Amino acid sequence: MFDPxxxxxxxxxxxQFEDRQLSAPQGATVASALLGAGITAFRxxxxxxxxxxxxxxxxxxxxxxxxxxxxxxxxxMTPVQDGLQVKRVGSRQVDSEGAV
Amino acid sequence: xxxxxxxxxxxxxxxxxxxxxxxxxxxxxxVVLDExxxxxxxxxRNVDQASDVQHRILGPDYSHGRVLTQxxxxxxxxxxxxATVWDVTRDGVVTYSQNGKPEQISARHLxxxxxxxxxxxxxxxxxLPGVMTAGAAQILLKSGGxxxxxxxxxxxxxxxxxxxxQMIAAGRKPRALIxxxxxxxxxxxxxxxxxxxxxxxxxxxxxxxxxxxxxxxxPRYTGARDIALEGQGALTSVRFTVRxxxxxxxxxxxxxxxxxxxxxxxxxxxxxxxxYDQTQRCFLPTVDALCTSSEPAVSIAGDGAGIGxxxxxxxxxxxxxxxxxxxxxxxxxxxxxxxxxxxQRQRAHELHARPFLDRSYPPAAQSLSPADATxxxxxxxxxxxxxxxxxxxxxxxxNQAKAFGRAGMGPCQGRFCGLTVxxxxxxxxxQSQDETGALRIRAPLKPVTxxxxxxxxxxxxxx
Numbered sequence: 001m002f003d004p005x006x007x008x009x010x011x012x013x014x015x016q017f018e019d020r021q022l023s024a025p026q027g028a029t030v031a032s033a034l035l036g037a038g039i040t041a042f043r044x045x046x047x048x049x050x051x052x053x054x055x056x057x058x059x060x061x062x063x064x065x066x067x068x069x070x071x072x073x074x075x076x077m078t079p080v081q082d083g084l085q086v087k088r089v090g091s092r093q094v095d096s097e098g099a100v
Numbered sequence: 101x102x103x104x105x106x107x108x109x110x111x112x113x114x115x116x117x118x119x120x121x122x123x124x125x126x127x128x129x130x131v132v133l134d135e136x137x138x139x140x141x142x143x144x145r146n147v148d149q150a151s152d153v154q155h156r157i158l159g160p161d162y163s164h165g166r167v168l169t170q171x172x173x174x175x176x177x178x179x180x181x182x183a184t185v186w187d188v189t190r191d192g193v194v195t196y197s198q199n200g201k202p203e204q205i206s207a208r209h210l211x212x213x214x215x216x217x218x219x220x221x222x223x224x225x226x227x228l229p230g231v232m233t234a235g236a237a238q239i240l241l242k243s244g245g246x247x248x249x250x251x252x253x254x255x256x257x258x259x260x261x262x263x264x265x266q267m268i269a270a271g272r273k274p275r276a277l278i279x280x281x282x283x284x285x286x287x288x289x290x291x292x293x294x295x296x297x298x299x300x301x302x303x304x305x306x307x308x309x310x311x312x313x314x315x316x317x318x319p320r321y322t323g324a325r326d327i328a329l330e331g332q333g334a335l336t337s338v339r340f341t342v343r344x345x346x347x348x349x350x351x352x353x354x355x356x357x358x359x360x361x362x363x364x365x366x367x368x369x370x371x372x373x374x375x376y377d378q379t380q381r382c383f384l385p386t387v388d389a390l391c392t393s394s395e396p397a398v399s400i401a402g403d404g405a406g407i408g409x410x411x412x413x414x415x416x417x418x419x420x421x422x423x424x425x426x427x428x429x430x431x432x433x434x435x436x437x438x439x440x441x442x443x444q445r446q447r448a449h450e451l452h453a454r455p456f457l458d459r460s461y462p463p464a465a466q467s468l469s470p471a472d473a474t475x476x477x478x479x480x481x482x483x484x485x486x487x488x489x490x491x492x493x494x495x496x497x498x499n500q501a502k503a504f505g506r507a508g509m510g511p512c513q514g515r516f517c518g519l520t521v522x523x524x525x526x527x528x529x530x531q532s533q534d535e536t537g538a539l540r541i542r543a544p545l546k547p548v549t550x551x552x553x554x555x556x557x558x559x560x561x562x563x
Contacts, residue, residue: 001352002246005270006153025245027149032244040229040334040352047481051333053229055478055516057236058142059135059546060217060363062511063227063478071549076239077135077184
């Protein structure tokens with residue numbers, strides 16, 4: 001988990017991750033905004049369905065992928081904005097038989 | 101119409117910023133393309149926007165970056181921020197996306213200043229949420245305004261100590277340091293100590309970091325082996341052994357680091373020559389004393405040409421700019437010689453401590469030759485045992501391994517598995533790393549949407 005280094009200023013933006021309403025400092029990336037809110041798992045992998053979250057935070061690993069306006073983007077390379085709707089990617093609905 | 105420049109610099113870290121400042125002084129028209137919204141690279145990330153608290157925690161070496169960002173602003177070079185480069189050709193055409201729109205520039209000379217990435221550190225469970233690189237934690241300190249709560253730091257090398265000291269300065273000491281280097285590594289490095297003493301400032305800085313870690317009472321486990329990151333869906337604990345004794349630490353955050361390696365995506369895409377360096381345990385593009393690559397119109401400055409750190413990067417950025425200016429006819433060979441000689445001496449001085457550090461903190465053996473079940477390609481979830489199996493079936497190189505089992509085929513394009521695949525195949529086949537080779541990198545260097553491609557109006561381009 002991660003904590004703020006300093007008291008949060010008044011310059012906050014409001015955004016959504018799935019159905020959760022969250023706030024983050026202006027200028028943060030979507031990745032640091034989610035980590036600051038205690039969220040470390042951003043998506044499930046297409047291969048095994050395993051949960052993943054940010055790893056490198058510098059645009060190299062592609063593990064922090066999220067969906068914004070229907071486009072899959074790197075959360076660590078995307079600035080958070082007021083009203084942004086962020087969705088998990090790759091979440092699979094698995095039925096009782098184990099089929100996707 | 102494509103804008104044309106004398107020099108295009110790819111990357112706005114210390115090497116790129118210093119190159120831009122020097123090249124414009126010499127009369128070159130310069131464009132600097134960088135993926136981040138602000139100049140600084142990863143080492144000086146957010147340096148102009150960071151708060152006083154952040155500067156105090158990160159220390160004077162970080163704050164020094166403001167000298168370079170100021171130099172870039174004063175230079176008159178065109179800095180295109182938020183520019184994701186996805187194609188580069190040997191004749192100097194660079195295609196990139198900015199705000200979701202494709203753009204293209206061309207340049208008579210290219211300076212690649214793309215820096216370093218974390219050396220991949222495959223360990224059991226390293227894909228679990230909560231496991232990140234030490235570099236990621238530093239990025240959160242610099243630009244996210246966040247500090248990790250009770251993390252364990254795993255691996256080795258100066259950056260791990262620097263992060264621990266910065267966390268202590270932030271009043272949030274790490275839970276523990278789990279270090280992979282052993283006393284025998286220090287013993288093996290003794291031959292390089294005399295050279296390192298000439299670069300004594302680095303050793304003094306290292307000793308200062310260590311003193312802070314000891315004074316804060318952070319537990320250190322050195323010579324750690326059999327490290328495993330455990331949890332269901334997220335990290336909950338780290339297990340390891342030290343001299344046969346098992347340990348387990350409960351934590352939801354682990355930060356990995358065992359050195360950084362050159363980011364060679366663009367130099368590979370350009371098919372420049374690379375050789376494997378046994379000391380740094382990675383591939384380095386071949387460059388001469390003026391930072392010129394195997395293609396005369398392409399120079400490589402900074403960590404992208406071999407790990408030397410931020411000061412070396414800024415010096416080599418200037419050297420690359422001088423070399424490029426001479427090729428462009430902006431500087432006589434004689435003027436070039438007198439300008440580069442002091443910089444080359446300075447660079448050699450800054451590099452004195454490097455061999456000692458490389459040998460004292462070698463990459464973790466457990467990650468250079470991971471156990472069969474350990475995932476090595478994070479994107480496609482390919483395990484070390486799969487690569488060994490491919491080798492037994494006759495697979496000799498990483499491009500073939502890609503066809504056998506998709507390693508390197510995911511969105512990261514081999515950035516976090518390429519080196520491991522080469523190491524594993526070399527171990528299995530008995531060939532050298534150079535004979536084994538590296539993944540062939542092709543454009544697009546970063547994923548591009550169809551929409552971006554469709555928006556690319558080729559008819560308006562003058563190429």
